[in-house]
Amino acid sequence: MSTLAAMIAADYGTIGDILRERARETPERLAVVMETGEAVTYAQFDALADRVAAALQRDGIQPGEAVAVCALSSIPYAALFLGALRAGVAVAPIxxxxxxxxxxxMVADCGARLFFLxxxxxxxxxxxxxxxxxxxLDGSAVGEAFDAWLAPEGATPAPVEIGPKHPFNIIYSSGTTGTPKGIVQSHGMRWKHIFVGDTIGYAHAPVSLLSTPLYSNTTLVCFFPTLAGGGTVVLMKKFDVVRYLELAQTHRVTHTMLVPVQYRRLMEHPDFDRYDLSSTRMKFCTSAPFSAELKGEVLRxxxxxxxxxFGMTEGGGTCILMAHEHPDKLHTVGRPAxxxxxxxxxxxxxxxxxxVVGEIVGRSASMMNGYHGRADKTAEATWTSPEGLSxxxxxxxxxxxxDGFLTLMDRKKDMIISGGxxxxxxxxxxxLATxxxxxxxxxxxxxxxxxxxTPVAFVAARGQADPEAIRAFxxxxxxxxxxxxxxxFVDALPRSHIGxxxxxxxxxTWQKSPTT
Structure with a gap:
């Protein structure tokens, strides 16, 4: 068994070590490609990650500390993430x-002494x-230039022992319902995420096109498995339908992660069927409700x-719907992984x-360590089963x-109680969708x-629609x-960065002009 195969077969390892071994086995293979054409090979990416790790150690950033990063996706951003992990430093993407x-x-909450932007x-x-x-990160005048901050070419970091419970990243909740909470994910949790991918093609040098941002867990669950599988990640700074289709065709993309609104925009584009997407092996979706009708159209x-x-950044339980295998269950989010x-x-x-309808709770090997510095919120988010499991x-x-398939109704806080x-x-x-x-x-x-x-609907409509006619319908x-x-009526529904x-x-909006 090769060194790489043995690492992959292990119960635990680190992404930094996997990347180093990939660089040894396939140094000239492209690791990360930007939509502009800028690219790095595995050898170059590994060396860049080493320079990041060495620079962090030079600056006295200790294992277990965090660095914060707030920027659009780029090769320096990706290298910063991998280099910090190699130094045992958690990353707080904002x-x-x-x-x-x-x-x-958020920078203050995670205790970051370095802020990349x-x-x-x-x-x-x-x-x-x-x-x-x-x-x-972009070399602009808003801070020290990233290239100048890096350790010299050829620099390597001192080895760091990184255990499964060691913090990998701190991802902040969207804050759409209050103050963002820092979700601490561990190296062990991420390792479990990576090698689930073997069953869906990540182990065979995938080419993954990612148009969602690197600060989103949605992106990371595809980004890291692609690199661990020795594949190529193609990054877009922002989603654009035509540019996405051009990149997918040009790079012969095999895997992609999109949120439902992006799938809808692709399906609605009049030229979608003219592009050659025959290289596609697997498409993924998460983060927002995905209608059965849209899933069916994507499959066709x-x-x-x-x-x-279906799951949470906090971890716990995940449901997986293999839509192509269960076309009669498109209204569900699948069965527990x-x-x-x-x-x-x-x-x-x-x-x-x-x-029977109930609140969904989950448990697995992929669970957060807790909310950063918020033991009270961690306790609120925990349910203890009769047998004492969290x-x-x-x-x-x-x-x-x-059949054990889960139908998702709503967020508990969004449920409306009207007249009991x-x-x-x-x-x-x-x-309404019909x-x-x-x-x-x-x-x-x-x-x-x-x-x-009482329920009120906000609708983006086409043509000369009548709101009262839709309500009666x-x-x-x-x-x-x-x-x-x-x-x-609204021009479009307000959405977060992941849809x-x-x-x-x-x-x-309603409270500003309530119905009289």
């Missing part, structure tokens, strides 16, 4: 779309100075398998059976069918004197307690 105060708060982020965060030494028109993941224990509980924390509470509501009845917005959104004038829709609960709460098809009180609909913003 979304550039965060507010200036939130960026400063680019010019765009520096411009955005000027009103709230970050309490850390700034290094410009785009070669290769389609896999949907091997070794994952997913259960449903009621309001009193008691388990419920198949067919599960992560997802805050999502769903039910299992008789539970209303699931997803039920109403599914009906109206020919509806492009996309989201339903939220708003205050009602008569019912406590839906109300004719749902139960009396589910009827929409109002339909409001999640920001329902809090919709509620705030």
């Amino acid at each position: 979304a550039p779309s965060s507010t200036p105060g939130a960026i400063a708060g 680019d010019a765009g982020v520096a411009e955005a965060q000027k009103p709230a100075p970050v309490p850390a030494r700034q290094i410009a 028109r785009w070669r290769g398998g389609l896999v949907e993941y 091997p070794g994952h224990d997913i259960r449903l509980i009621d309001e009193d924390g008691r388990e419920v059976g198949p067919g 599960f992560i509470r997802t805050g999502d509501v769903g039910r299992f069918d008789e 009845f539970n209303i699931y917005p997803s039920d109403l959104e599914a009906v 109206h020919p004038a509806v492009v996309e829709a989201a339903v939220v609960g708003v205050p009602s004197d008569a019912w406590g709460e 839906v109300n004719d098809k749902v139960g009396k307690t589910q009827r929409l009180a109002e339909v409001r 999640k609909v920001l329902k809090r913003e919709l509620r705030e």
